[in-house]
Amino acid sequence: LEQTGITVITGEVGSGKTTLLRLLLQRIDYEKLTVGVVNNAHGNFQELLEWMGAAFEVPQEGLSKIGHHQALQRFMVDEFNKGKRVVLIIDEAQNIEPDALEELRLLSNINADKHQLLQLILVGQPELLETLREPGLRQFAQRVSTEFHIQPLNLKETMAYIRHRVRVAGSEETLFEQPAQLAIYYFSGGVPRLINTICDQALALAYGVDAKQVSLALALETVKGKKIGGINPHKNTHPDMEKIRILLEKSLKTELT
Numbered sequence: 001l002e003q004t005g006i007t008v009i010t011g012e013v014g015s016g017k018t019t020l021l022r023l024l025l026q027r028i029d030y031e032k033l034t035v036g037v038v039n040n041a042h043g044n045f046q047e048l049l050e051w052m053g054a055a056f057e058v059p060q061e062g063l064s065k066i067g068h069h070q071a072l073q074r075f076m077v078d079e080f081n082k083g084k085r086v087v088l089i090i091d092e093a094q095n096i097e098p099d100a101l102e103e104l105r106l107l108s109n110i111n112a113d114k115h116q117l118l119q120l121i122l123v124g125q126p127e128l129l130e131t132l133r134e135p136g137l138r139q140f141a142q143r144v145s146t147e148f149h150i151q152p153l154n155l156k157e158t159m160a161y162i163r164h165r166v167r168v169a170g171s172e173e174t175l176f177e178q179p180a181q182l183a184i185y186y187f188s189g190g191v192p193r194l195i196n197t198i199c200d201q202a203l204a205l206a207y208g209v210d211a212k213q214v215s216l217a218l219a220l221e222t223v224k225g226k227k228i229g230g231i232n233p234h235k236n237t238h239p240d241m242e243k244i245r246i247l248l249e250k251s252l253k254t255e256l257t
Contacts, residue, residue, distance in 0.1 A: 005143045006108070007121045010128055011150030014193025017123050020150070021091065028087075034079045035087045042095035045103040052088060073110055076117035087119045094124035098137055105140045152190030155240045159185070161192065162199060175203065179216035179251060186244045186256070187223040198222050216251065 011017045021037075028035055036055030041048060049068040053060040058075045060068055076086045090096070096104075108118045122128065126149070132141045153161060159181050166175050176184070180202070188194035202214045202222040211218065245256055 005120075005145035006105075006140070007119075007146040007148075008128065008132070008144050009121065009123045009148050009150070010126050012152070012191060013125060014191045015150040015152065016192050017150060018091070019192075021089065021123060024089075032084060033087050034084050035089065037089045037091065039091045041090045041093055043100070044097055045100040048096065048100050048104065055088070056086070069107070072107070073117075076110065080115065080117050085115075085119060086117060087121065089121045089123065091123045092125075093122040094126075094128040094131065096131075098131060098134055101131070101137055101140055105143060108143070152238070153185075153192065153195070154190060154238055155182070155185050155244065158188070158190055158195060161195060165196070165199065174213065175206075176214045176219075177216065179248070180214045180219040182244050183216055183219040183223070183248060186241065186248060187219075189241075190238070216248075220252075 009017060009020065025035065025037070034056070036052060038048070038051045038055050041051060046065050046068070049065065049072065050060060052058075052072060053068060056072070056075055058071050060071060063071060079086050104120065108116065108120050110117050129149075131137065132144070162176055162181060162184070166173070176199070184195060184198050184202070188198055198219070199214075202219050205218050205222055206212075206214045209218075249255055
């Protein structure tokens with residue numbers, strides 16, 4: 001992690017934000033960085049301070065808001081004196097109140113010898129970006145130096161992802177016919193979590209009928225009645241979607257809903 005301002009990472013539910021965080025945490029040099037992760041941020045700044053204290057294992061029993069703030073500041077200074085930089089990763093950051101975000105910015109302004117003591121990484125759903133565009137958070141937004149939005153997979157990436165998952169599970173077989181993969185992409189919108197869900201259930205259906213591969217019919221049977229699970233191809237506006245819809249409808253000789 002390079003020393004920078006505030007980093008913001010966004011993505012839809014199931015897009016892989018948590019997987020990305022796990023990979024990041026595996027690759028961090030903990031000899032140089034002290035990392036705290038808050039997974040369930042919500043509410044006001046007092047609550048956020050308590051979660052931060054817990055993430056960094058800072059004693060906080062009986063402390064007031066000011067006491068929490070001072071304890072965290074002392075912790076960051078101590079880590080700096082050890083030659084380590086403090087990084088705070090907040091997941092589900094879209095749940096933090098705007099006032100709490102602004103106070104978090106003020107906390108991150110603390111520096112020593114022109115070095116910022118706290119580096120922030122905010123991870124959340126796209127609603128986080130809407131919050132950061134509010135006029136009252138203009139100064140916070142100006143501190144954002146790195147912004148990344150995790151896009152859904154395209155068709156080629158989805159097919160490669162399915163092959164990868166099958167290999168990781170221990171098989172070199174082609175378990176999904178190509179039309180089935182097209183349908184899985186269409187109905188998942190390229191969202192990894194939905195791809196996983198459809199594939200897992202489709203394989204269970206295939207096993208139940210003693211099929212060696214998941215066919216288009218089995219893939220469609222899987223997604224039938226699963227609208228409540230977030231399956232909505234219309235959320236992905238990638239140009240591939242319309243082409244795939246036409247191909248599937250020609251194959252099925254009926255319209256997809």
